Amino acid sequence: MHFDPAVLVDYWPLLLQGAWLTLQVSVAALVMGYVAGIAVALIALVPGWLPGLVTGCYVETLRNIPFIIILFVVYYGLPFCGIRLPATLVGTTALALFASAYYAEIVRAAILALPRGQFESARAIGMSPMSAMWHVVAPQILRALVPPSTNMTLTMMKESSVLSSITVPELTYQSLVVQGNTFAPFEVFAAVASIYWLIAVVIAEASRRLERRVGAVQAEAVSRNRIADRYLSLVARRT
Amino acid sequence: MGFKLNYLLSILPRLIGAAAVNIRLAVIIMLFALALGTALTIVRSLKIVAVNACIAVVISFVRGTPLLIQIFIAYYVLPAVGLDLSPEVAGVSAIAFNSMVFVSESMRGGLATIDAGQIEASTALGLPPHAIWLKVVLPQLFRRIVPVLINEATIVVKGTALLSVITVVDVLRTAQQIASASYRPFETMIGSALVFLVINLVISLSGRVAESRFAAARV
Numbered sequence: 524m525h526f527d528p529a530v531l532v533d534y535w536p537l538l539l540q541g542a543w544l545t546l547q548v549s550v551a552a553l554v555m556g557y558v559a560g561i562a563v564a565l566i567a568l569v570p571g572w573l574p575g576l577v578t579g580c581y582v583e584t585l586r587n588i589p590f591i592i593i594l595f596v597v598y599y600g601l602p603f604c605g606i607r608l609p610a611t612l613v614g615t616t617a618l619a620l621f622a623s624a625y626y627a628e629i630v631r632a633a634i635l636a637l638p639r640g641q642f643e644s645a646r647a648i649g650m651s652p653m654s655a656m657w658h659v660v661a662p663q664i665l666r667a668l669v670p671p672s673t674n675m676t677l678t679m680m681k682e683s684s685v686l687s688s689i690t691v692p693e694l695t696y697q698s699l700v701v702q703g704n705t706f707a708p709f710e711v712f713a714a715v716a717s718i719y720w721l722i723a724v725v726i727a728e729a730s731r732r733l734e735r736r737v738g739a740v741q742a743e744a745v746s747r748n749r750i751a752d753r754y755l756s757l758v759a760r761r762t
Numbered sequence: 763m764g765f766k767l768n769y770l771l772s773i774l775p776r777l778i779g780a781a782a783v784n785i786r787l788a789v790i791i792m793l794f795a796l797a798l799g800t801a802l803t804i805v806r807s808l809k810i811v812a813v814n815a816c817i818a819v820v821i822s823f824v825r826g827t828p829l830l831i832q833i834f835i836a837y838y839v840l841p842a843v844g845l846d847l848s849p850e851v852a853g854v855s856a857i858a859f860n861s862m863v864f865v866s867e868s869m870r871g872g873l874a875t876i877d878a879g880q881i882e883a884s885t886a887l888g889l890p891p892h893a894i895w896l897k898v899v900l901p902q903l904f905r906r907i908v909p910v911l912i913n914e915a916t917i918v919v920k921g922t923a924l925l926s927v928i929t930v931v932d933v934l935r936t937a938q939q940i941a942s943a944s945y946r947p948f949e950t951m952i953g954s955a956l957v958f959l960v961i962n963l964v965i966s967l968s969g970r971v972a973e974s975r976f977a978a979a980r981v
Binding site: 583584587588589590591592593595596599600603677681682683684685687688695698699702708709712715716719720723724727748750751753754755756757758759760 | 765803806807809810811813814815822823825826827828829830831832834835838839842843870873874876878879881882885894895899916919920921923924926927934937941947948951952954955958959962963966
């Protein structure tokens with residue numbers, strides 16, 4: 524067993540094409556999924572039992588079924604209803620559908636976490652409805668949204684690898700093509716895993732900056748207790 | 763071509779039979795993930811700088827790459843280094859490794875919520891480290907992360923569906939086999955979706971029962 528990155532020389536363009544499609548699909552699913560998620564969250568907050576029941580079923584169904592099954596249901600379901608789309612579009616739709624359930628929960632939680640009466644208090648001290656929304660309510664909701672949304676977007680980007688099973692030529696699909704041509708699994712999957720990893724690290728870092736800007740700082744709880752830290756902390760620091 | 767409910771009902775028994783494979787693999791994976799995750803947490807608590815730095819890289823790798831790619835690595839790469847595993851074993855190792863990292867990360871969060879005074883008291887009483895872990899820290903830690911573990915169990919069940927890609931004959935692969943014979947893929951996929959939905963709802967509900975039990979036990 525030897526590691527020889529040279530076998531990949533001819534295949535880098537293919538892998539990078541795949542990575543580019545993975546990014547495009549993820550961004551498209553992020554936008555579509557978030558819009559749908561906000562809609563579902565707003566419906567869930569409508570008073571009465573029916574909206575809550577309907578959105579609850581929507582969210583629980585999508586969250587309890589593996590994404591690969593959701594993908595196949597959409598893949599076979601659209602032609603069943605007479606709609607024929609290219610695989611990439613079908614995959615993006617399925618990914619957006621899957622993500623929308625999680626985004627809906629994130630948005631709902633962020634709205635519910637808002638302390639009561641923030642808007643009314645802002646109005647009471649003489650702010651206009653617009654500026655109360657913009658300066659008081661929106662920043663607080665945004666702050667609660669960014670960290671979980673990033674997490675979910677990372678999960679979704681990783682789940683997009685499943686689209687390879689309906690022949691969407693994204694990164695994982697291309698990796699299987701290259702693996703079939705080179706029979707060098709170690710090199711191929713090391714390269715592909717690194718590309719995914721790089722994308723994930725970049726998204727995580729971008730989100731950390733955004734968090735700092737919107738003020739969603741959740742500092743790691745550092746206790747100053749050295750005895751307790753022997754058991755309760757997993758952070759190794761050079762002393 | 764309308765939706766054939768009778769056909770869906772007729773294939774459900776075969777899908778439920780195949781679900782036994784997913785459930786069995788998921789149970790094995792969870793047991794490994796729990797044991798290895800706990801071990802990993804204890805190793806991390808020793809705070810050996812070089813070891814923790816390596817573990818941090820592994821954690822970042824596992825969290826930053828798709829589970830499907832990790833399964834492919836176990837399936838295609840391990841045989842190349844001389845470890846010839848059956849698809850089932852390769853798949854179980856990949857998901858268990860992935861889940862181990864998530865268990866250890868949730869334990870890290872749980873540890874932060876344990877009262878520092880308890881450790882001081884145990885240390886003052888002269889309890890040896892293994893006793894502090896086994897009698898003081900871990901029992902409380904497990905109770906605290908029950909909700910996270912239940913959630914992880916549903917994620918593991920969902921992960922086992924990916925094993926169909928590496929030829930494990932689970933619910934999804936059985937469904938594909940049925941569909942290729944009957945030419946009714948849509949109903950068949952709805953059937954397998956229902957099977958997973960029921961398994962995971964049962965896990966979530968029993969988790970909620972377990973949680974309230976544990977909550978009562980803590981008082």
